[in-house]
Amino acid sequence: MRKFNALADPQYKMVGLTFALIGVLLLIVQKLLNLTYDPGWEERTLLLIHYVIVLSLIMLNFSKEIDDDERIQRIRYTLLKLIYAWTILGISFYLVCTGLNSVNLNLYLIIYIIEGMLVLYQILFRIYLALNPKWIFEEHRSARSFLIMGITILFLIGLVIFDMITFIV
Amino acid sequence: MQNFLKIERAKKNITQAELAKELAVSRLTIHSIESGKFNPSVQLALKMAAFFEVKVEDLFQLD
Numbered sequence: 739m740r741k742f743n744a745l746a747d748p749q750y751k752m753v754g755l756t757f758a759l760i761g762v763l764l765l766i767v768q769k770l771l772n773l774t775y776d777p778g779w780e781e782r783t784l785l786l787i788h789y790v791i792v793l794s795l796i797m798l799n800f801s802k803e804i805d806d807d808e809r810i811q812r813i814r815y816t817l818l819k820l821i822y823a824w825t826i827l828g829i830s831f832y833l834v835c836t837g838l839n840s841v842n843l844n845l846y847l848i849i850y851i852i853e854g855m856l857v858l859y860q861i862l863f864r865i866y867l868a869l870n871p872k873w874i875f876e877e878h879r880s881a882r883s884f885l886i887m888g889i890t891i892l893f894l895i896g897l898v899i900f901d902m903i904t905f906i907v
Numbered sequence: 908m909q910n911f912l913k914i915e916r917a918k919k920n921i922t923q924a925e926l927a928k929e930l931a932v933s934r935l936t937i938h939s940i941e942s943g944k945f946n947p948s949v950q951l952a953l954k955m956a957a958f959f960e961v962k963v964e965d966l967f968q969l970d
Contacts, residue, residue, distance in 0.1 A: 805933035808948050870935055875945040 746801040754797030761791035788849045795856035799863070809875070813866045816874050821859040823887050825852060830894035837901050910967045912941050915959040930954050 764787050768780070803810050828851040836843050866874060916926055923941070927934040930951065939945035947955070956963040 803933075805927070805931070805936075807932035807936050808951060809933065809936040809939055809945055812945070867935070870939055870944065872944045875939070 745806070746797065748802050748804050748806075750797050750801040754794045754799075754801065757794035758791055758798060761787050761794060765791075784846075788846070788853070792849065792852060792856065795853065795860070799856055799859050803867075809870075810867065813863065813874050817859055817862055817866065821855050821862075823891060824858075825855045826891055827887070827894065828855065830891065830898055834894055834897045834901065837905070908943070908946055908967055908969055910940060910943070912937070912955065912966060915961065915966060916941075919959065926958070929958055 765784075768783060768787070773780075829848055832847055832851065833843075916923070921929075923937040924934045927937045930937075932951065936945070936947075940947050952963050952967055956966050959966065
């Protein structure tokens, strides 16, 4: 089993959560007040706030628990594999749908996918910590589900490359 | 794999929480091992055996 020794200390969890909440609050405030100083100001602040939210969620998700033992590491490792695959699937699927057309390509949707997956990771992590499901700890898990996911990812990546070639030519 | 952790714990008359504290793991980890959900690492198994002053094979056995 792999160990995550490079994780931050547990107190960073609260820092990450605070910054993420501040980020969400700023998004709401900006939406409600609709402030505009100069052209492009809204875009720049929106990107900055989303950047802060993503960093805060990473800090929240990838800091140690108080009792960061091997059971927790196993749950984290299993969920990381799952969320990583889902994120790639989500982004690839979106890129395939837009056909890499820069007019239709929305950067925010990619950010929303990343933010959504980071939030989903945290929710699933808390649920699995509490429920402690047996399948998380199974040594010999069926490789079929990972095979299907792997083939799907490869297919989507292939489609993105195909889109890129078509887009350039 | 079956384990005799619960029996050894009963012999020593300590709770899951107390054992967890001694081994620096969470109480749920002890519970998971006792209920057979989770097989501990060799390191943790050795720590447990040392704590209960028994051999590892007396604590954990293959089915």
